[in-house]
Amino acid sequence: MLDRLKKLPLLGKALAVGERRAGELAAKLLADEKVSAGLQTAFAAAQAAKRQLEQRLQRTLQSWNLASAEELRELRARLAEMERTVDELSKKRGSDRDGGTGGGA
Numbered sequence: 001m002l003d004r005l006k007k008l009p010l011l012g013k014a015l016a017v018g019e020r021r022a023g024e025l026a027a028k029l030l031a032d033e034k035v036s037a038g039l040q041t042a043f044a045a046a047q048a049a050k051r052q053l054e055q056r057l058q059r060t061l062q063s064w065n066l067a068s069a070e071e072l073r074e075l076r077a078r079l080a081e082m083e084r085t086v087d088e089l090s091k092k093r094g095s096d097r098d099g100g101t102g103g104g105a
Contacts, residue, residue: 029035061068067075 030039058068
């Protein structure tokens with residue numbers, strides 16, 4: 001529906017002017033040192049809050065003896081490696097039996 005409205009000559013021009021003015025305003029705001037410093041401060045505070053939240057979550061999981069996402073990824077990787085090793089050993093044992101070179105039951 002918006003595409004159809006943009007095709008109307010007068011509305012399309014108004015939208016284009018509005019988009020241009022919004023871009024100019026954003027550029028002016030970002031060029032202002034106070035605004036830029038404020039955005040940097042807000043971003044740094046948000047990053048610090050995220051780190052603090054992640055640390056608290058990690059401590060909570062540890063206190064509940066629950067594995068973190070990273071620990072689960074490591075366990076899955078170790079399990080996959082062990083499965084590959086078992087598969088290789090099974091194939092080798094099967095080929096030993098088939099070839100008659102194995103020494104067992």
